[in-house]
Every structure is written in C-alpha cells, then in structure tokens.
Amino acid sequence: MIKFSFVLFALPLLSYWNSCSKYDSPVKDNPGLKKASLTAGWSFTLGDRSVLSQSTFPPSDSGYYTDGAIPLIKLGNQYYGFWARYRNYRTVANSPLLENHLGQLNPLTPVFGGNQPNNGTSNGFNDGGMWFIGVRQLNDGRLAGFFHAETHWYPRTTQGWYAYKSIGVAYSSDSGRSWGAPYQILKHEVDKPATPSWSGLGDGAVIYNHLNNKYYCYYTPATGVTSICMAVSSDQNGYVGSWKKWYNGSFSEPGLGGKQTALSPLTMNPGSNPSVHWNTYLNKFIMIWHGWDGKLYISASSNAETWENPKLLLQDGPKAWYPAIIGVSSVEGGQQIRLYYAFDFRPDGRRTLASRTITFQL
Template sequence: MKHILSRMLLVAATITFYSCDKELGLDTKYDNSQSTIIPDPDDNYNPNKVGEWDQFTLSDKSIINQVDADMKGYWPDGKLSIIKDDTSGKYICFWGEKYSYRTEADTPYPEDHISQVTEANRVFGQGISDIAGFNDGGSWFIGVHKLSDGRLAGFFHAESHWPGDGIAYKSVGVAYSSDNGKTWTSGEKILNVNFPKPTTPTWSGLGDGCVVYNKELGKFICYYSAHIEDEDFKICMAASDANDGVSGSWKKWNGSDFAISGFDAATGLGGVDHKIEGLSSIAGANPSVMWNSYLKRWVMVYSSWGQAIYMSTSEDGLNWEKPISITDKEEPATYPNLISSKGDLEGAVIVKIYYGSNQNNLGIRDFAYRTITYK
C-alpha cells in the first residue's frame, strides 16, 4: 500500500480542521495532564461504565524499532490483524505488506512481534511480479477471523500491477487456512469496482480497508476506500451474511442498505461504490475498526490524504459520527491501527493506536504508537 504516497502528492497538504468544542492541537484539544495514569484494569471492561468517545487522553509517542524487520521502513503498511491461539495462549499477528507475515508472541502488541517479521515468516502474498492475476502485485491481509469450523478466513487487499510499473488496480479478496494461518488457499476476489483494469497504468480500484464481524447484524463488514464520482476516495462499505465471507456473498452499501453486487464472477466486476455519508467530510483510506465495550460503540480511525488521523464512532457500524482529527497537524501520520489487550477486534477504556509517523518522500516511515485512554 505504499502507493498512498503518490495519492498524497496529488492533493494539497492543508486540511480544514474542526472539532466539537475544542482546538485541534494535541496540546490544547485534549487534557493530557493525566495521560500517564492508567485506570484500574478491573474497570477496563466494566459494562456498567460508559464514556464519551470524543473525551480522552493521548499519551506521548513511542517509536518501535524496525531496523531488522523484513521490508524495514514500511511498517505499518495497512492493517495489523490479531487472533489468540486458544491452545498455546499466544497471540498471532498478521502483518499486511506486499507479502503478509505471521508472528507469535505472549501479547497482542506489535512491539513484541516485530523481531519475527522476517522472510521466513512470509505466509501469503506474491510480492511484486509481472504475472497475471488480481493479486500479482501483492496481498495485504486486512482482517483475519476464526470461523466456526476451525478455519481462519483471511480477507486481503489485492493489487494488480502493470509490467515494470508499481501503479495498482486494487480489489479485495478472501483466502482460508486450516493450520492456524501457516498456509493459505490462493484466494478469491470478493469486491471489485464497476470497471475493468485500465489498459493504461492508472491508480484505480478499491481497497485499503479492514474487515470486522458485526455480531448484532450477523455480517462481516468490509470498510474500504473507493473513488466517488466527482469527489475523491471516500470510505465505503460492503457486507456478507455468509458465515465464511465467501466470494459471491458480498453486497455493497447503496446509502441505506447492502444491495449492490460486490463481485460478479461472470463479468469480473462489482457494482458502483457509495460513500458512508457520516464520514464523507474527510476523504482518505486505511480504516481500522473495533468494537469498544466501554464506549458501547464501534470506533474507526483512518488517515486523510493530508496525513492526519481521524476518528469516528457508530452505535451500529452503519451510521457514523462526523470524524474528528486526533493527531498533531505538525506530525504526518498514516496507516492507523487500533489494538488493545484483547487484540484488534475489541477495546475498552485503554487502546493503543499504532501508525506510520513522519513518512518521507520515499515512503519510509517510523512505526509509532500512542495510548488512548477514554474518559
């Protein structure tokens, strides 16, 4: 997903900031004076306590050393997906890049996994190669989920490139694993735009997203970025009510329901993409979404084309609040990931946000994180 740099260079870096009732600089927007005080862990998932989503402290930035990691300098490059191995008690982290990696550690936190991000632990993705296929340019995991039959479903951002060119035509696919993520099926496409791959290299398609399972709706939901006619790349969504999210079961959001074809195997195309209205004020990509048991809401963070991270929440996963900026406008920030002590799918009072910091013109970035503590 390093192509986000190219997209950013096409737009102005100046963003119109806003908030509910506070200024947006981190030193004034939020009261950080108590940011080092950690709440009682027993209160973290207390169902009798509910906080406000736009009231929180944000800790100082920490940098994760990625010097010895494969693809060093490009972490994170999209979604980090984490599951817990019920047998060993360890956390398995899947790292999305043109190759996707599998690591294990005693905690879900990436700083405890990154030393294992090595060539030997590549488990999915073909890398950049001039071969036919919808993911010849790479396969970035954007959500790994345990299924009732014991398999894992790995949803992934796919890129198809042109020979000798890193420009991508993007889509979303799914693959399955029967050995806890060590090996995977080749993968099938589940979401596509409504036009074929252009003959001339053009940044196009859809993707740069994440996939969650919404228990209340009984659906997998993919939040992704797609170009909206006469606008920009906005956050959209599609859903599958199949228990394995199989190809052919996905429908795109039409503004009020999931009713548009996600991918038709006969034509190779999907239907027209529609933006999520509540998020339409800020264009961007790479959402990370988790259920927050303390807020009783879904929380989303994503990055704008001006390299700022925005946050929004939703009670049902469909209707989203107007997003607010949560990063300092002086620090370029991209590829956000929400991770808690339970992984990337559920959080509460305390959640860490991992992101790419200070990305330069070559796409090289620091791997940073801060701690969010909701009030």
C-alpha cells in the first residue's frame, strides 16, 4: 500500500497546498497499487478495482449500470436500492453493498419511469424517462423519490436522442414498490427549444441536510455554465414550489424557471452526476462527481453549501462516470465507504460496473 502523510494549515474558505503536488492526485489505474490523495485537513486511500457481474441484471437492461445515482436506504432490517436507466428497478437485500443487490429484483418489473416509443409524442416533461437521484423516508412513513426527468423530440429516428432535462419528485406508500404522480420541481430558465438539443438541467443528486433540516439538490445545466449548481427546499416533503436556486450568492431564484449560479470552486473541474453523503468520520459532506474529462473528482463541505477545492479522485481509462457511494446508505458513510462507478464504455453505451473502497484519514 502506498500512502502519503501531510500537514496542512487552512484558513476559512481558502486552502493552501504544499509543493508536493505530484502526490496530490492518483495515478492511472495500476493493478495492485493503492492510491492516496490530499485535500484540506484530511486524506484518503483508494482500494483496488473489482468488477461486478451484470449478466442478468436487470432483465433486458444488463450492461447499462450505473446510469447515474443509485439511491439506497434502510427500511427495517432490509436495504432498498433503486437502479435507473430511464425506468427504475427496486432491489431488496440484507446488505447495503451493491454487489449483494445484483439478482435481487423485487419486484421483477420496473417500479417507476419508462419512456415513449420512437414514434411517440412529447409531453414536455418526462416522456423520455425518469431516473431516481435521491430517496428518503418521510415522517409519515412514505418515501419521497427525487428524479432526473427527460423529454425528447419525436420521432427519435429523425430527431436523435437529444433531451431537455429537469428534476421532479414522486411519493410512495409501499416502500417503493409503486409510486404516485410525478411532479416537476426544478426547471431551467430557458424552455424546451423547438430544435432538438441537449438542454435543460439535471444529472443531479438530492440529499437531506440534518444540520439545518433542508433538502439540497446538486445538478448541472445542459447549456450555459455546465458545472454543478444547487437548490434548496425547507419543506419537509420537498413539495413543488418550495425550491430555491442558488444565484449570485443566495438562494434567491425560484426552482421552476429561475436562474442559477454554478458552485465555486467546483467550477475548477466542471462535470455532473454527483454522489453526496454525510461522512460521520470526517464530520463533513463529501461530493464525488465525474468531470467532462472522464475523471472522478472529490470535494468536502461542513454545511453542504461552501465546498472545498476539488481534487482528483480517480482516472480509470479514458472515461470513468456515474459515481455512486455506499456506506450505511447512499447518503451516509464512515471512515471506509464503497465507491461504485462505470468504466470501459462500449460503442452501444454499455459499460462495466466497478467498485473500490475509499478509506479516509484525518
């Protein structure tokens, strides 16, 4: 194992990095080599890569996971996972580790989402599918499921697979086996254009901040500043109309149609599809996302709003995307957590699901 130790002195909102920058970032994947990285006041060690079998999971969609976040929560003595590629499957297992969820579909059919056929019609919100990006149990026992939504242009055979993205919420009264009507909660200030293009906002994550009892959504606009932005809701159910976007230093813009400002300093490594959890060992929120350069990056925050300078977490081949963190759940972990991500992308979009441990040190 290769591990580096450093001493840092930090001032509020400003990090100073020592001159040994060659040790700050992991090298490219090398079997048997552990990797270490430095960030403000804490460090981590990255474990060897293991590959998970996806041969029959789920039916007809094998080889496409992960396709974004994999929300996982504990209900009673069981762990419930939600896997999406425009439609969502539920798994139930006695472990939070995703390898123990493969082959554990319950039910065998999708529980939420779906899309129109190639010659379908657009409804301007979710006809292209819905991907869960955060699931939380509410005080009344229901589940709130936050999702990335897409609307497409038809027919796709002539218009391509471009998408206008947004974010919504739905609710379940049976532990996620079925879901009620979907509602849109976050939308770009620019409406869906007439000409097909990547547009809107999405590819995010939703967490509940126990420090101030608010929901936070981290998302990326598809046009303009394509770096991670955020929105907040003080409503305990995350209802429509309760969301405010971060804009010019405050949560001042409406969730539906308001403007947004990208999070600094995360703009240093722009990207999307973050995975965010509260780390009980570091007493910080940890965010991991994929950059547009195909690498995974990591940052931390004491309050879920002010983030530290991002650092390189992993470069695994030409493209490592869709990070998903699992600790005791997908939104809480301790000194050692499990990183799941997609790599080895094939021309048809299929990819390999990989896993590594991340061990933090203070």
